[in-house]
Amino acid sequence: MKYRVVLWLLTSLGATQAFSAEDRPILTACGHHDYAPWNWLQGDAIVGVCAEAAQQLFGTLGFDVDLTYVGPWKRCQQMVSSGEVDLNICSFKNPERETYSHFSNTPMASNENALFVNKSGGFQYKAPASLDGKLIGLVRGVSLGGFFDHYLLENSHVIRGENYYRLFSMLFLGRIDGVIIGRQSGQHLLSLYNLDEHIVDSPIPLVEGDLYFSISKKSPHYQTLSAIEDLLKTADYQLWLQRALKRNSQMHKTFIEEN
Numbered sequence: 717m718k719y720r721v722v723l724w725l726l727t728s729l730g731a732t733q734a735f736s737a738e739d740r741p742i743l744t745a746c747g748h749h750d751y752a753p754w755n756w757l758q759g760d761a762i763v764g765v766c767a768e769a770a771q772q773l774f775g776t777l778g779f780d781v782d783l784t785y786v787g788p789w790k791r792c793q794q795m796v797s798s799g800e801v802d803l804n805i806c807s808f809k810n811p812e813r814e815t816y817s818h819f820s821n822t823p824m825a826s827n828e829n830a831l832f833v834n835k836s837g838g839f840q841y842k843a844p845a846s847l848d849g850k851l852i853g854l855v856r857g858v859s860l861g862g863f864f865d866h867y868l869l870e871n872s873h874v875i876r877g878e879n880y881y882r883l884f885s886m887l888f889l890g891r892i893d894g895v896i897i898g899r900q901s902g903q904h905l906l907s908l909y910n911l912d913e914h915i916v917d918s919p920i921p922l923v924e925g926d927l928y929f930s931i932s933k934k935s936p937h938y939q940t941l942s943a944i945e946d947l948l949k950t951a952d953y954q955l956w957l958q959r960a961l962k963r964n965s966q967m968h969k970t971f972i973e974e975n
Contacts, residue, residue, distance in 0.1 A: 743779040743937055745770055745803040746792035750855060750879045751901050753964035754806060754827070754927070758971055760785050765960045766806035769824055770929065772956075773944045774803070779937075788878070790857030799934025806927040810859050813930065818938045822948040823926030825957060829860060830899040830917040832906070834887060838894070841918035847872045853883035853895040860896065860923050880905050888914055896922060904965055908972050 747755040747762045755764040762783045771781045781803070786795055795801040797816040808827075809819055831841040831852075839846065844864070848871045856876045859865055868874050875892050877883040880902075883895045888911055895902070899917055906912040931938040947953055 740778055740780045741937075742782050743770075743774055743803050743940075744782045744784075744801045745805050746786045746795060746801045747783070747805040748789045748792070748807075748855075748857075749785070749787075750789075750881075751898070752968040753904055753961055754825075754898070754901060756968055756971075757785055762805070763964075764968070765957070765964045766824065766927070768960055768964070769957070770803060770805040773824075773929075773947055774940065776947070777940055777943055779940070788857065789855065793857060796930070796932045799932045802931055802935040802937050804930045807930060808859055808861055808923075808925050809928055809930075810861050810865070813859070816933055817930035818933060818941055820929045820941045820945065820948065822945050823928050824948055825927045827898045827900070827925055827927050828921045829896055829923040829925065830902060830921055832884070832887065832895045832897065832902050832915050832917050833893065834890070835914055835916045838916070841894075841920055841922065844871075844922075847894075849873070850893040851875055851891075853877055853886060853892045855880060855883065855897075858896075861925060864923060881909060884909055884911055884915060900961070904968070908969060 747764070747766050749755070749757040749762065753764055754766050755762050762785060767783050774781050786792060786801060792801065792804065793813070796804050804817065806824055807813065833839060841847070844867050847868065851873045852868060853875045854877070856878065860868070875886070877886070880895070880897060883892070884906065886892045887895050899921070902917055903912070906915055929941060929944070931941055
């Protein structure tokens with residue numbers, strides 16, 4: 717069993733092809749720069765769970781996935797839209813992104829977005845109306861889907877930050893009322909920032925969403941998405957995904973401690 721996932725990655729769909737290193741086609745890719753353990757910037761490349769999944773799955777089709785950093789999250793999406801980058805390694809679907817990208821039918825992972833508030837004196841999220849009039853922190857370029865994007869715009873005061881360290885620091889200091897981020901990522905980052913004694917996540921999720929691979933409609937490789945659908949549905953992939961989350965959480969922690 718312990719070699720099963722590795723074997724699956726090497727032999728799935730019989731799609732591994734005999735390309736020499738110089739002949740393997742390149743799939744240019746980008747992802748969020750500050751969303752550990754899913755993605756983060758390390759050196760000059762995006763790494764993390766989504767990066768590993770993209771390299772493994774598209775690697776079975778004979779591609780080298782180039783994750784050289786192209787810029788922050790908003791620029792990543794702009795470059796996918798223009799066709800300068802082929803693949804967005806994981807994101808939520810929303811109507812805007814669907815205008816310029818083909819999405820996989822099967823999600824590559826699920827991600828529950830939660831509201832993080834100060835443990836002392838914070839407020840509890842019960843429904844969207846709980847956010848009315850509040851100062852809510854989001855990283856630039858982050859989308860929560862059509863409904864919540866519109867609701868926050870109309871009813872809350874959205875504060876956009878460059879990264880989650882800045883937003884959580886503002887929350888700790890009482891300058892904003894809450895930060896919205898994926899629950900796993902938020903808990904992981906708070907532990908790294910030594911703020912987990914002061915900031916907590918509300919138990920009711922805002923959005924229970926799925927993360928997808930998406931390829932630019934201007935990319936010549938968009939048809940490769942259909943070739944990984946069966947892989948994404950396997951129990952072996954789900955087992956690999958859970959192990960990858962644990963492994964990358966530890967890798968990111970080590971990276972932060974050493975830098």
